[in-house]
Amino acid sequence: MIQEAGFRPRWIIELGSGFDTAAQSLSVSRSVPYSELAGFMIPTTPGHSGVVRFCIGSRGGAFFLCGRSHLYEGTPFFNxxxxxxxxxxxxxxxxxxxxxxxxxxxYAGIGDIHLFNDVIRFPPHRWSHSERPAAETFHDRMPSPRKPLNPHFSNAVTDAARRAEVALNNGVIALVTGPCYETAAEIEALRRLDVSAVSMSCDPVLKQAARLGVATAMLGGIANIAGQPGKR
Structure with a gap:
């Protein structure tokens, strides 16, 4: 992928629903559809274009992965x-x-952007034998650290948002498997756990990033209020 881009990226940015347009206003040197990349699955969820955009800015280059697949689409955890x-x-x-x-x-309002400082997996996902890479040590089989989101990289994201005059809220994200909205009891449980937002995405990537030692931060755009799925 570096050969196709022509540069080594400073950041990898994976865009989910509602964020795809963020890469369209940047200087793009080249775009490659997922269908041309080995190991990439073509997303079936609306709002996920399935394209990698190679972008270069004044502070460095980035690979924008526009769209992701989800467990509820039947995509293997590894992919x-x-x-x-x-x-x-x-x-x-x-x-x-x-x-x-x-x-x-x-404090979560529609259109707000949250920078999450911690994660609750609700319910936690377990790797199956077919999903889990071969592991030689117990540590490899238990990859998730106490802090899956890197505070130093999150601070860098906060600084970038401040320079761009983009307001960020902080909070805890609950990651669920989907594909369904939460029950009233689940929403109340999440509120009591001091969760600020809930998503059906990103848990597999967070687990793999932790296993590989990749510094990770997570942004969430509030698209609806839990318990009010029709209100956007």
Missing amino acids: IANAARIASITDAEGLLLCSACGGVGP
Whole structure:
């Protein structure tokens, strides 16, 4: 992929629903559809274009992965985590995950952007034998650290948002498998856990990034309020 781009990326940025247009206003040297890249699955969820855009800015280059596949689409866990492996192979400084979310906390409003400082897996996903890479040590089989989101890289994202005059809220993201909205009882449970937003995306990538030692940050755009799926 570095050969196709013509440069080594400083960042890998994976864009979910609602974020695809962010890469369209940047200086793009080349775009490659997922269908031409080995190991990439073509997303079937609306708002995921399935294209890698190679972009260069004044502060460095980035690979924008526009769209992702999800567990609920039947995509194998391993294939969903391509962004983490690309960040590791290219020795990128950081991996930024962007996802549409449902607002849960009292300060989550539609259109707000949240920078998450921690994760709750609800319910936690377990690797199956077919999904889990061969591991030689117990540590390899238990990859997730106490802090899957890197505070130093998150601070860099905060600084970039401040320069761009983009307001960010902080909070905790609950990652669920989907593909369904949460019940009233689940939403209440998440509120009591002080969760600010919920998403059906990114857990496989976070797990793989932790296993590979990739510094990761996560942004979420509030697309709806949990319990009010029709309100956008």
